[in-house]
Amino acid sequence: MSYQIEEQKVFNSGHSACPGCSEALAIRFILNTLGPDTIAVVPPSCIAIISGPQPLSSMRIPVYQSTLESSAASAAGIKRALTAQGNDHTTVVAIAGDGGTYDIGFQSLSSAAERGEDIIYICLDNEGYMNTGSQKSSATPSLAYTTSTPAGKGTPKKNMAEIMAAHDIPYLATATTGYPEDLARKVAKAQRLTGGLRFIVALVPCLDGWGIPDSAGPKVSRLAVESGVFPLYEVENGVNYTLNFGPKDVPVADYTALQKRYRHLTAKDQEFLQKEVDGNWARLAKKF
Amino acid sequence: MSAQGKRLLLNGNHAVSYAVKLAAPRVIPVYPITPQTPILEKITDFLADGEMDAEVMTMESEHSAMAAAITASLAGVRVFTATASQGLLLMHEMLHYASGARAPIVMANVNRTLGSPWGFWPDQTDSLAQRDVGWIQYYCENGQESHDTTLLAFRVAEQAMLPAMVIHEAFYVSHALEAVELVSPEQAASYLPPFAPLHRLDPLIGESWGNTVSQQMFQDHRRDLGEAMEGVAALAKAADRELEALVGRGYGIVEQYRCDGAELVIATMGSMTGTARDAVDELRSEGVAVGLLKVKLFRPFPATDVRELLAGVPKVMVLDRNFAPGTGGFLFQELKSALYGMRGAPPIHGYLAGVGGTSISPAAIKELARGALAEEPSANSVWKG
Ligand SMILES: Cc1ncc(C[n+]2csc(CCOP(=O)(O)OP(=O)(O)O)c2C)c(N)n1
Ligand code: SF4
Ligand SMILES: [Mg+2]
Numbered sequence: 001m002s003y004q005i006e007e008q009k010v011f012n013s014g015h016s017a018c019p020g021c022s023e024a025l026a027i028r029f030i031l032n033t034l035g036p037d038t039i040a041v042v043p044p045s046c047i048a049i050i051s052g053p054q055p056l057s058s059m060r061i062p063v064y065q066s067t068l069e070s071s072a073a074s075a076a077g078i079k080r081a082l083t084a085q086g087n088d089h090t091t092v093v094a095i096a097g098d099g100g101t102y103d104i105g106f107q108s109l110s111s112a113a114e115r116g117e118d119i120i121y122i123c124l125d126n127e128g129y130m131n132t133g134s135q136k137s138s139a140t141p142s143l144a145y146t147t148s149t150p151a152g153k154g155t156p157k158k159n160m161a162e163i164m165a166a167h168d169i170p171y172l173a174t175a176t177t178g179y180p181e182d183l184a185r186k187v188a189k190a191q192r193l194t195g196g197l198r199f200i201v202a203l204v205p206c207l208d209g210w211g212i213p214d215s216a217g218p219k220v221s222r223l224a225v226e227s228g229v230f231p232l233y234e235v236e237n238g239v240n241y242t243l244n245f246g247p248k249d250v251p252v253a254d255y256t257a258l259q260k261r262y263r264h265l266t267a268k269d270q271e272f273l274q275k276e277v278d279g280n281w282a283r284l285a286k287k288f
Numbered sequence: 289m290s291a292q293g294k295r296l297l298l299n300g301n302h303a304v305s306y307a308v309k310l311a312a313p314r315v316i317p318v319y320p321i322t323p324q325t326p327i328l329e330k331i332t333d334f335l336a337d338g339e340m341d342a343e344v345m346t347m348e349s350e351h352s353a354m355a356a357a358i359t360a361s362l363a364g365v366r367v368f369t370a371t372a373s374q375g376l377l378l379m380h381e382m383l384h385y386a387s388g389a390r391a392p393i394v395m396a397n398v399n400r401t402l403g404s405p406w407g408f409w410p411d412q413t414d415s416l417a418q419r420d421v422g423w424i425q426y427y428c429e430n431g432q433e434s435h436d437t438t439l440l441a442f443r444v445a446e447q448a449m450l451p452a453m454v455i456h457e458a459f460y461v462s463h464a465l466e467a468v469e470l471v472s473p474e475q476a477a478s479y480l481p482p483f484a485p486l487h488r489l490d491p492l493i494g495e496s497w498g499n500t501v502s503q504q505m506f507q508d509h510r511r512d513l514g515e516a517m518e519g520v521a522a523l524a525k526a527a528d529r530e531l532e533a534l535v536g537r538g539y540g541i542v543e544q545y546r547c548d549g550a551e552l553v554i555a556t557m558g559s560m561t562g563t564a565r566d567a568v569d570e571l572r573s574e575g576v577a578v579g580l581l582k583v584k585l586f587r588p589f590p591a592t593d594v595r596e597l598l599a600g601v602p603k604v605m606v607l608d609r610n611f612a613p614g615t616g617g618f619l620f621q622e623l624k625s626a627l628y629g630m631r632g633a634p635p636i637h638g639y640l641a642g643v644g645g646t647s648i649s650p651a652a653i654k655e656l657a658r659g660a661l662a663e664e665p666s667a668n669s670v671w672k673g
Binding site (some may be wrong): 053063067070075080083107 | 314315317342343345346347348349351352353355356357358359360361362363364365367381382385489490491493494495496497498499500501502505
C-alpha cells in the first residue's frame with residue numbers, strides 16, 4: 001500500500017496512555033487524518049483517559065465525553081444540530097472502546113446506523129474492558145484470560161464487522177495499528193463517504209490487558225492479521241467486499257505466544273483456536 | 289399587546305405541541321410511549337405540513353433520545369422532547385447528565401403509573417421520583433396551562449441554562465379536550481428570544497464538555513448548578529408576569545385560592561387542583577373556611593413562597609396523587625421540610641388520594657377536608673382512596 005498519511009496536528013503528545021499503547025497510536029492516525037474541523041464524542045474508556053482531564057486536552061478539537069452506552073446517539077445529536085444550523089462541513093466522529101460498542105452501546109449504534117446518521121463511528125477494540133481492569137467484553141476472543149474469565153472465555157468474539165455490514169451502511173472497515181497507512185486511508189475514506197454512518201473497528205493491542213511488552217503493540221497487531229485472526233477488509237453498502245490484508249499462513253499459536261492472556265492454553269486449546277480462525281476465514285473469504 | 293392567538297378545541301397533549309411549534313426547536317429526538325405519543329405525533333404533523341422545520345430523530349429508546357437531546361443542545365440549538373413513565377425512568381442517567389451539562393432542554397412528561405405491574409393511569413410518581421436530577425419541574429392543571437407553561441419553560445430554562453420538564457397527568461389532562469387560547473406567533477416571538485448560547489460544541493470555538501475533573505472542580509460545578517437552580521424561582525416569577533402582561537394569563541409559581549381566613553388550606557399539584565378548587569367553592573358556600581394552595585413550580589421547591597402563604601394558617605391538608613413507599617406522598621414530604629422550624633408552622637395532614645389514577649371527586653375532597661379539620665394529623669401519609 002502506498003497511502004501517504006498526511007498528519008495534521010490535532011492529537012498531541014503528553015497524553016496519559018500507558019507508554020506504548022496502541023489505542024493512543026490509533027487516535028493519532030484517526031484525528032490527524034480527520035483534521036481540525038471535527039468534533040469527537042468519547043465515552044468512558046481508556047480513550048477518555050487519553051483525551052485528558054479537564055482543563056487539559058490531548059485533542060485540539062471539541063470533545064464531548066458521553067455516557068458509556070450513548071456515543072452513537074450523542075454524536076448523532078451533534079451532527080443534527082450542526083445540520084440544523086446549516087453547517088455541512090464539520091465531521092462528527094465517535095471513538096469508543098469495544099465494551100462501549102459491542103456491549104452496552106450496541107443498541108444506540110445499531111439505531112444510528114439504521115437511521116443513516118451522517119457520522120463516523122470508530123471502535124478501538126482492545127478486546128476487553130481495560131479501563132476498569134481487563135474484564136471480558138463480547139469482543140474478547142475464545143479462551144482469552146480476563147479478570148472476569150480467569151479460566152479463559154468460553155464463547156467466541158462477536159463478529160461486529162459482519163453485524164454492521166448487515167446494516168447496509170455506506171462504509172465499514174476493519175483496521176489495526178500495525179498497518180497505519182491502511183488505518184489512515186480508511187479513516188479518510190470514511191470521512192469522504194458521507195450520507196450515512198461509517199463504521200471502522202480497529203484492533204488495538206492493550207499492553208496490560210493482553211500481557212505484552214511495551215514495544216510489542218505493532219508486532220502483535222501485524223501477527224493478528226497474518227495469522228488470520230483479524231483480516232483487514234472493507235465493505236461498501238453492505239455488499240461490496242474488498243480484502244486489504246488477509247492471512248499469510250502464520251499459525252495462530254505464533255500470535256497467542258506473545259500474549260500472557262493466552263499463556264494457560266494447552267495444545268488442544270491451540271488446535272481449537274486454529275480451527276476457529278480457519279473456519280472464520282473460510283466463511284469470510286467467500287465474500288471477496 | 290400584540291394580536292391574540294386563536295382559540296382551539298385541543299387535548300392537553302396537543303396544547304403542548306402547539307406551544308412547541310411556537311418555540312420552534314431545531315432538533316427533536318422522539319420515542320413513543322402512551323400517553324405522551326400524541327404530543328410528538330402532532331409535532332411531526334406540523335413538520336410534514338411545513339408549519340415547522342426541525343431535525344426529528346426517531347430514536348431506538350428514551351435513553352438515546354435524551355443523549356441526543358443533550359448534545360444537540362450543547363451544539364447550540366433549541367431542543368424539545370417528550371416522554372412518560374417508563375421512558376422517563378429509562379432516561380434517569382441522562383437526566384443528571386443534562387443538568388450537569390447545563391443543557392436547557394425542554395421536555396414534556398405525561399404522568400403515568402410505573403410498572404410493575406403495568407398500568408396507564410395518572411400518577412405523578414414518575415416525575416416526582418426525578419426530583420433530584422437538577423431539572424426545573426412545572427406541574428400543570430389543564431391544557432391551557434400546559435400550553436402557556438411550555439413557552440414559560442423554554443424561556444426560564446434558557447435563562448438559567450438548566451433543563452426543564454413540563455408535566456401534566458395522563459388522560460385527565462393529556463387526552464381531555466378543552467378550549468385552549470393559543471399564544472400567537474407574534475406574542476411568542478416577542479416572548480422567547482432566539483437561543484444563542486455563549487458556549488457550544490463548535491470547532492471554531494474549541495470548547496469541550498464532560499472531561500474528568502478534580503474533586504474541587506466537581507464541587508464548584510455542583511455549587512454553580514445549585515445557584516442556578518436557586519435563581520429559577522425569581523426568573524420563573526418574572527417570566528410568568530411577562531407572559532401575563534402579554535397574553536393575559538398568569539399562574540405564579542404557587543397559587544393561593546380563597547385562603548383568606550381559612551381554617552384549613554388544601555395543598556396539591558396538577559389536575560387535582562381543579563377538583564380541589566370546586567371542593568373549596570362548595571365548602572365556602574357551606575360556611576367552611578377552606579382555601580387552596582397549588583404548587584406549580586416543584587423544582588426548585590418554592591419554600592419561601594410556601595412559608596409566606598401558609599404563615600398563620602391553622603392547618604394544612606396535602607393531597608398527593610403519588611407515592612414513595614417508605615416516605616409517603618412527595619408534596620407532603622416537601623411541605624413538611626419547607627415549614628419545619630417556622631414559628632407557628634401549621635400541622636399538616638398528608639393524604640394519599642388518587643394514587644394509581646383512582647378518581648377523586650369534589651365530594652370526596654370535601655369529606656377529607658371536614659375530617660382533617662376534626663382530627664390531629666399523623667406523622668406519615670395516610671391512604672384515603
Ligand atoms: C453505565 C456505565 N456502566 C459502567 C461504567 C464503567 N466503565 C467505565 S469505562 C468501562 C470500560 C469500557 O471498556 P471499553 O469500552 O472496551 O474501553 P477500554 O477501557 O477498553 O478502552 C466501564 C465498564 C460506566 N462508565 N457507565
Ligand atoms: S490499559 Fe491498555 S488500552 Fe488502556 S492505556 Fe494502557 S495500554 Fe492503552
Ligand atoms: Mg476495550
